[in-house]
Amino acid sequence: MAVFKCAACGAILEARCKPAKCKSCGAEKDKLVKEAAPKKG
Ligand SMILES: [Zn+2]
Numbered sequence: 790m791a792v793f794k795c796a797a798c799g800a801i802l803e804a805r806c807k808p809a810k811c812k813s814c815g816a817e818k819d820k821l822v823k824e825a826a827p828k829k830g
Contacts, residue, residue: 793821
């Protein structure tokens with residue numbers, strides 16, 4: 790599970806792969822930045 794943070798609204802999205810859009814504000818994936826995963830594996 791990877792964690793992505795929306796640079797537009799700050800929402801945290803958890804997904805196995807990069808979401809197409811921010812679920813919170815609808816920003817395109819260009820705005821989603823991969824964050825450090827909470828745990829490895
Ligand atoms: Zn957003």
